[in-house]
Amino acid sequence: MCTKSRSWLFPIMIMALAFAFCLPAGPAAAADKEPIVIGYVGNVDSPGTRPSMDIQKMAAEEINNNGGIMGRQIKYIIANGKGDTTASVDAARRLLMENGADFIFVEGRSEICLAVQESTAPLYKDYPHILIFNGPMDSELTARVLHDYDKYKHCFRDWDPEAGHYAQMNYFFGNLYKKMGWKKIAILWEDLAWTTDWREGCKTSYMTLPTWEELARQNGLEVVYTKAVKPRGTMYLPILQQIARADADMILYISSWFTDTESFAKQWANSAASDLPINLYGGVAQTHDYWDMTGGKALGAVSSFFEFDFELTEKSQPLIKKAKKKGIPLQINGHLAYADIYFIKEVIENAGGTQNMDKVIRMMETTEMTYSLGTMAYETKPVAPFFHCKVRVDPDDPVNSTYDGSFFQPMAQFQNDGKIAYIGASCKEHEDDLAPYVDVDNYKTPAELREMK
Amino acid sequence: MWALENIIIYGLCMGAIYLLIAMGFSIICGVLRIFHLGYAYIFPLTIYVTWAFMQEVGFSFGWALAAMVIVQFALGAAIYRGLIRPYFEKEEILFTGLLLIALIVEKISNYFYPPQAGVYIPSTIMEGTTQIGHVYMPAQFVAGGIIALVLTGLFILFFLKTRIGMGIRALSQGIYESKIVGINIEGLYYFTMLLVLVPVIIGTLIIAPVWAVDPQMGWLYMNTAILVSVIGGLGNLRGTIIASFLVGFVHAAMCFVIGEPRLMGAAGMALAVVILVVKPTGLTRSETLW
Known part of the structure; x- marks a missing residue:
């Protein structure tokens, strides 16, 4: 039996511990800093x-x-x-x-x-x-x-x-456009990949959705003109001339931030179609800058708007x-x-x-x-292509159902001196939330706005 | 009938604007005999320098325009003195240098005034819409077309009737011959570099209220200038005039007959290919100004 004292171990342990603490931190600790x-x-x-x-x-x-x-x-x-x-x-x-x-x-x-x-x-x-x-x-x-x-x-x-944009468009066609009295619409598309499903219909192994022309027709609208255009450098005047001839009530431009919507507005304001309202889908028209970029030619343009002056959250x-x-x-x-x-x-x-x-x-x-x-938050319902996308519409019913509170999108119109008039929501689920700030009666036709100048 | 009416009116108006854009490029090709790849810089410089004088210095629009023209002339002279003259025989350096100038102007413009900065030049001559038959057109475009034609006429008169103009034409036909008859080649080169700025500046100011204004705008317009100049016969003003309207009519036909504006560019290129196959020097003999 070993009876020897092991008191020598104590100082060694102390030294070992001290040494350990003096050593540089391991990889995990380093990553923390x-x-x-x-x-x-x-x-x-x-x-x-x-x-x-x-x-x-x-x-x-x-x-x-x-x-x-x-x-x-x-x-x-x-x-x-x-x-x-x-x-x-x-x-x-x-x-x-x-x-x-x-x-x-x-x-x-x-x-x-x-x-x-x-x-x-x-x-x-x-x-x-x-x-x-x-x-x-x-x-x-x-x-x-x-x-x-x-x-x-x-x-x-x-x-x-x-596919996440169908509910919004269905709402616009069936609600906002009807309130405005727009029945015959002309659609311009930015000619890039992201508008393809809307132009040709979403036909994938996981989802089938109609074209937006079909969606408009389902809502009682008539599409009298449709054309894909280059995102930048387009001469819009001939197109606007043809749209006016097609007797459209308004122009929906499926645009993004790559589209030269400022050039579009400049030409629209002095074209055959200057009395037709324009609704710009996306891009720089969502900010106050758009007014300055067009030198005020955006007078009457309708767009979603994200530099609003009220508190949504x-x-x-x-x-x-x-x-x-x-x-x-x-x-x-x-x-x-x-x-x-x-x-x-x-x-x-x-x-x-x-x-x-x-x-x-x-x-x-x-x-x-x-x-x-x-x-x-990100979508966790295992439905393609919504899985891992920011939540917005219900993947089980993307044409009709938007998650409440997921994405507030006020619709607005550029009026005289660049003043923003808020005219509507973008889905029925958010009508009540936006009701204090928006009113469809705020909308004025481009001709009315020009007269008020 | 409706389509024909549109093709004629739009063809004329677009052709006149293309002429303003391309005239300077064609003259440089004809006189200096260089393919000015830096031509794109003139467009954004016109817009952003004018804007900078208005916004940063507080000049009125008129004074800002005057200041911009001085800056353009100074830079044009500097480009000739610092780049074109020393590297006239070294094309690779010359082309690269000119291209870099255009890129630098674009980048600086974008740094100080990115597209969302809201740059808008109030160079509207005529407000509103003009109706000609069944065709509606911004009055600015119609005014621009008229100005383009008047300016072109003045340029032609200048080249045909003035001593300096005839000197430039002589220079466009042969440098050595011009030297022999005692023409001040150096002075005329400087003068030409500044002269070509005039139609481009005017064209840019006319277009600005109705078309895209962004730091990259120069490339779009330079493409048109190159297309028109190549079709017309590089460096020939007469060919440039014909080609401008030809391209204008082809573009208008694409819109109103084929109904596909996206094919405007392709149709212009196709026209260039056809013309160059049939007549490799372009519509008129190249390397002579008139």
Whole structure:
């Protein structure tokens, strides 16, 4: 039996412990202090993308000034994709492999997002990250998440797919347009991939939806003219001449931030169709800047509008005021881009860090918060292409049903001196929420507005 | 009948605007005998310098225009002095340099005034809509068309009737011969660099209230200028005039007969291919100004 004293062990243990504490921290501990890298791949010259970058940078600075995320600072990197697919893919790969990005945003052009998604998915294993598409609509981006979850589980879309816009359009055709007395409509389409489903109908293995022409007809409207146009550099005057000849009551332009809607308004105001109301679907008309960009030629134009002066959620006005102070225009994607950064913060906090990216993905799927236009959360119903998209319409009934509170979208009209008149909601579920601020009687025809000048 | 009416009116108006856009490019090709890839810079510079003088310095529109013209002339002279003259024989450096100038102007414009900055130049000459038969057209376009024709007439008179104009024409036909007869080549080159700015500046100001204004605008208009100049015969003013209206009519036909404005660009290119196959030098003999 060993009876020797082991008192010599005590000082050795003390020394060992002291040594252990003096050693540099292990990889996990080091990661806890490293900045969280968030990258944005986009065209820095684009009027749609640049504000997204600027506002995300602002959000990152706000968070950093308040102590960061779990003590970690955000390192926000802008990678110029120049609006080019190859350059964007290279930029995304560099963000992953050289900058160690934890989150990557890609600008809202479906063609670019698809290419980045496809080329970076194989890198996920070695460079775990979250890939968020900021505003594109092509269904395939998220349909493939459901069909091949292991490969694309890290992909999210902070906006909705084409199919997510049917409920809104159904409401416009069946409600807003009827109130306006518009029966014969002309439709112009931005000739890019995101409008294809609406022009040709959504016919996929997972969903069948009608064309918007058919949707208009189902709502008792007559489509008297329809034409796809180049996003930029289009000479609209001959088109407007033909629309006037077709005896349309109004013009619906399915536009985005890539479309030169300012050029369209300039030509419309002095064309054969100058008395026909125009409804611009998306793009720079969602901000006050549009009035100045057109030199006031936007008088009478109808659009959704996101620099409103009322409180839709408790976060609406603080953001709108901050953006105004910094001179950042707030289209839909600007609101979303800002919310994305705070959403990431909440996700990381819920996941306890970024070490376990599978856990981060689970938190992306389950976290919910209020943002400036409603509810920020991702769809978890296993229905393509809605899965992993920001919530908006019910995937089981996308033509008729919008989630209550998911996305408030006031419809507005540019009136004299650039004053904004709010004229309606964009779905029946939000009529009551917007009722205090909007009134269809605020609408005036372009001719009436010109007379009031 | 409706389509024909539209083709004629739109063809004339668009052709006249294309002429303003392309005239400067054609003259540079004819006199300096270079393919001015930096031509695109003139368009955004016209808009953004005018805007900068109005917004940042507080000039009235008229004074801002005058200041912009001075800046344009100064830059035009600097480009000739600093780039074209020293690298006249080294085409690769010349083309790259000119292209870079256009890119730099675009990037600087975009840095200070991105599209959403709301740049709008109040260069409207005539407000409202003009109706000619069944055709409606912005009055600005009609006014622009008239100005284009008057300006072209003045340019032709200048080249045909004035001593300097004849000197420039002589220069366009042969440098060495011009030297022999004692023409001040250097002075005329400078003068030409400044002269070509006039139609482009006027064209840009006419277009601005009715068409796209953004830092990238120059490329779109330079494409049109190149197309028209190539069809007309590089560097020939007579050919440029014919080609401008030809392209205008083809574009109008695409809109009103085929009913597909997206094919306007393709139709213009197809026209260029057909003409160059039939007549490789363009519609009129190249390398002579008139």
